[in-house]
Amino acid sequence: MNRKAQIFVSLGILAVFSLLTPYQAFAVKEIKIGVIYPLTGGAAAAGRELRAGAELAAEIANKIMAGVDMDMAKKAGIQSLGGAKIKLIFKDHEGNPTLGADLAKKLILDDKVHGILGCYHSSVTKTVSAVCEQYGIPMINGSSTSPALTKRGFKWFWRTTPHDKWFTKDLFEFLTGLTKGKVRGVKAVPKEEILNLASACEKTEWGSHVSQLIQEFAKKYDFRLKKSLLYASKSADLSSEVRSLKAARPDVMLFASYTSDAILMVKTLKAQKARPKIIWGMDAGFEKPEFRKTLGDDIVGILTRTVFLPKVAQLKKVAGQVNALYKERTGNDLGGASARAFTGLQTWVHVLEKAGSTKPEAIQRAANSIEIPGDQLVVPWAGVKFSTTGDEIGQNVLGSGLIGQYQKDASGSLVLEIVYPFELASADMIYPFKGF
Amino acid sequence: MDIILSSLMAAMLIGMVLSLVALGLNIIFGVMDIVNFAHGEFLMIGMYTGLLTAQATGMDPLLTLPVAGCVGFLLGLLCYGAFVRFLLRGPMLAQLLGTFGLMVFLRNLALLLFGSEDRAIHHGLLVGKSFELGFGVIVPATKLAAALLSVFAFGSVWLLMNRTRTGKGLLATALNAQGARYMGIPTERMNALAWGIGVGSVTVAGALLVNFWSVNPYVGLLFTMIAFTIVALGGFGSVPGAFFAGLIVGLITEIPGFWDFLTFTLNLDWMSRVPMTSFKYTWVYLAYFVIMVVRPRGLFGWKL
Numbered sequence: 001m002n003r004k005a006q007i008f009v010s011l012g013i014l015a016v017f018s019l020l021t022p023y024q025a026f027a028v029k030e031i032k033i034g035v036i037y038p039l040t041g042g043a044a045a046a047g048r049e050l051r052a053g054a055e056l057a058a059e060i061a062n063k064i065m066a067g068v069d070m071d072m073a074k075k076a077g078i079q080s081l082g083g084a085k086i087k088l089i090f091k092d093h094e095g096n097p098t099l100g101a102d103l104a105k106k107l108i109l110d111d112k113v114h115g116i117l118g119c120y121h122s123s124v125t126k127t128v129s130a131v132c133e134q135y136g137i138p139m140i141n142g143s144s145t146s147p148a149l150t151k152r153g154f155k156w157f158w159r160t161t162p163h164d165k166w167f168t169k170d171l172f173e174f175l176t177g178l179t180k181g182k183v184r185g186v187k188a189v190p191k192e193e194i195l196n197l198a199s200a201c202e203k204t205e206w207g208s209h210v211s212q213l214i215q216e217f218a219k220k221y222d223f224r225l226k227k228s229l230l231y232a233s234k235s236a237d238l239s240s241e242v243r244s245l246k247a248a249r250p251d252v253m254l255f256a257s258y259t260s261d262a263i264l265m266v267k268t269l270k271a272q273k274a275r276p277k278i279i280w281g282m283d284a285g286f287e288k289p290e291f292r293k294t295l296g297d298d299i300v301g302i303l304t305r306t307v308f309l310p311k312v313a314q315l316k317k318v319a320g321q322v323n324a325l326y327k328e329r330t331g332n333d334l335g336g337a338s339a340r341a342f343t344g345l346q347t348w349v350h351v352l353e354k355a356g357s358t359k360p361e362a363i364q365r366a367a368n369s370i371e372i373p374g375d376q377l378v379v380p381w382a383g384v385k386f387s388t389t390g391d392e393i394g395q396n397v398l399g400s401g402l403i404g405q406y407q408k409d410a411s412g413s414l415v416l417e418i419v420y421p422f423e424l425a426s427a428d429m430i431y432p433f434k435g436f
Numbered sequence: 437m438d439i440i441l442s443s444l445m446a447a448m449l450i451g452m453v454l455s456l457v458a459l460g461l462n463i464i465f466g467v468m469d470i471v472n473f474a475h476g477e478f479l480m481i482g483m484y485t486g487l488l489t490a491q492a493t494g495m496d497p498l499l500t501l502p503v504a505g506c507v508g509f510l511l512g513l514l515c516y517g518a519f520v521r522f523l524l525r526g527p528m529l530a531q532l533l534g535t536f537g538l539m540v541f542l543r544n545l546a547l548l549l550f551g552s553e554d555r556a557i558h559h560g561l562l563v564g565k566s567f568e569l570g571f572g573v574i575v576p577a578t579k580l581a582a583a584l585l586s587v588f589a590f591g592s593v594w595l596l597m598n599r600t601r602t603g604k605g606l607l608a609t610a611l612n613a614q615g616a617r618y619m620g621i622p623t624e625r626m627n628a629l630a631w632g633i634g635v636g637s638v639t640v641a642g643a644l645l646v647n648f649w650s651v652n653p654y655v656g657l658l659f660t661m662i663a664f665t666i667v668a669l670g671g672f673g674s675v676p677g678a679f680f681a682g683l684i685v686g687l688i689t690e691i692p693g694f695w696d697f698l699t700f701t702l703n704l705d706w707m708s709r710v711p712m713t714s715f716k717y718t719w720v721y722l723a724y725f726v727i728m729v730v731r732p733r734g735l736f737g738w739k740l
Contacts, residue, residue: 040553239579240692244713247439270564
């Protein structure tokens with residue numbers, strides 16, 4: 001065969017191969033995930049954490065990282081898609097549901113994303129997931145906890161985090177445990193001592209649901225809810241709300257607040273010299289680094305529910321490894337928001353690996369049948385497995401929550417110690433709250 | 437009893453600050469018949485001035501008042517000289533739309549410069565401190581200081597308006613601009629001065645408010661609405677009216693506190709379920725509506 005014929009045959013073979021090889025195998029060099037978080041506005045502090053968590057997960061998925069004992073750290077990119085890399089496109093919803101929906105449309109129509117991750121605020125997740133449902137684009141939610149989100153029977157929406165119903169139940173189990181002497185370091189407290197409750201929740205989708213749940217569970221567990229109020233998280237002054245709470249003379253004060261309002265609430269409680277026996281926050285603002293930095297020692301004794309505490313990093317090896325990387329990049333420990341954003345994107349990576357395609361239908365099939373074992377996760381859950389039947393379609397059924405208490409460690413710095421589940425308790429609980 | 441006393445005290449303290457917020461609006465309207473929609477935005481500028489000065493220099497936020505006052509005064513003069521002066525030549529509608537445009541401009545300028553995040557003062561001589569007066573009444577130190585300084589600022593403006601030649605000039609311009617001009621009063625300068633004092637007083641109020649109220653570029657709207665209510669209630673153009681109306685509006689914002697008092701005194705379960713705190717400003721707007729219908733002149737008004 002002369003040289004011309006050789007080239008001709010080679011090109012022919014190449015052409016045949018190019019027809020045989022699946023289009024996806026080398027067409028997809030990167031997988032675009034649209035990430036919609038509150039990067040400015042009142043929840044900007046949370047947004048920064050969420051972004052850092054998602055970025056770290058993408059970095060681990062895209063590179064081989066020897067020091068991390070996770071499947072996604074052992075490979076570079078999505079193997080079933082020819083090593084395609086994850087590309088995150090961030091958008092800022094400013095806590096505005098309408099803006100969130102517009103951004104979702106832009107991501108789907110202009111940026112042609114393969115899927116969506118977000119949105120933190122349940123109210124925004126609600127509108128964004130409705131857009132995804134309309135366009136048939138998969139959306140994974142890592143950190144919105146309004147129970148209503150997975151009760152809509154959506155086909156393109158999956159949520160990894162446990163939701164507020166579970167967390168609120170945890171709170172009442174904890175209070176009941178306190179009366180039975182189950183809490184580490186505290187003798188059984190007579191129920192009359194913590195019988196009267198008062199709650200203040202911000203009035204968007206998330207807070208108003210938490211408020212309802214507190215009312216339901218208080219009745220169920222036989223506690224007396226003496227005051228239950230809703231307030232605007234953008235309020236610049238909460239003194240009348242705090243006076244109203246104080247007027248009810250509650251033993252336990254319960255809050256569902258975002259960052260700036262959580263700080264303002266505690267500052268106002270301090271200014272009004274409020275002194276309930278227990279102060280509990282439903283995660284979100286109560287767990288942000290800003291909350292700790294701004295209020296300092298005033299928060300010693302305050303409880304917050306969470307899904308992740310730095311203490312988990314000591315108990316769980318893989319969480320410790322990821323926490324070290326996170327701290328190197330941000331200077332902070334992983335928190336509830338960042339750990340769940342990490343887990344949300346990690347779930348995306350596992351789903352894409354299983355789907356082996358970027359077609360929405362393939363991703364949908366993979367998400368509905370995925371099972372990520374707990375040892376792969378930074379959060380202390382049994383794993384990730386989505387419900388496909390019943391009244392909570394798309395909800396991860398293997399998640400669980402924690403309750404932490406701000407305490408000072410031996411070096412004098414503020415740490416969150418685990419007080420619930422009782423068997424995981426990392427320190428004696430401070431009871432009652434000592435006042436500001 | 438502590439519930440109602442606490443609410444009364446809170447109403448008085450916030451009422452005094454709100455009076456000062458409304459004073460500027462009242463002066464500008466009184467002297468020039470201009471409804472200034474950008475009033476809340478000047479308050480927002482005062483809040484940022486107080487906050488940023490305190491953060492940049494490390495001085496106590498309460499000591500930033502003179503800076504805020506000077507910034508406001510100069511801003512008022514600038515706004516008048518470069519903008520409002522020309523609006524006065526147009527019809528009433530042009531004046532309304534003009535100050536509305538100024539409001540949109542200032543708000544968006546603040547968004548551009550400071551971003552949309554809430555900012556608050558966390559450190560200061562009085563920040564976070566409070567003391568008990570007895571009967572369970574707790575008074576936050578920042579609010580008490582803000583209220584007392586408001587009364588002082590209010591008193592100073594009242595003295596300026598009523599006891600000085602300049603004040604008489606302002607009053608004459610307000611009563612009859614043309615007549616004042618014939619008498620040799622430089623009405624143009626008086627108008628500029630009204631803007632200077634008006635904006636200066638509201639920026640001082642802003643610097644006082646920022647001690648216990650967080651600031652973002654949208655904070656002005658709430659206060660514009662409240663200031664309109666106070667001015668309507670006190671009477672357009674009346675300085676003492678603004679003070680007493682401020683106290684009354686302070687009491688209106690504390691309706692949820694009085695409701696709590698009734699709830700726990702009468703021990704009625706259904707009352708505790710009424711979300712009164714969610715509607716605390718609704719009563720203010722309702723009061724505005726009622727005043728405009730029943731007594732548009734206000735309590736002390738002489739100008740309409």
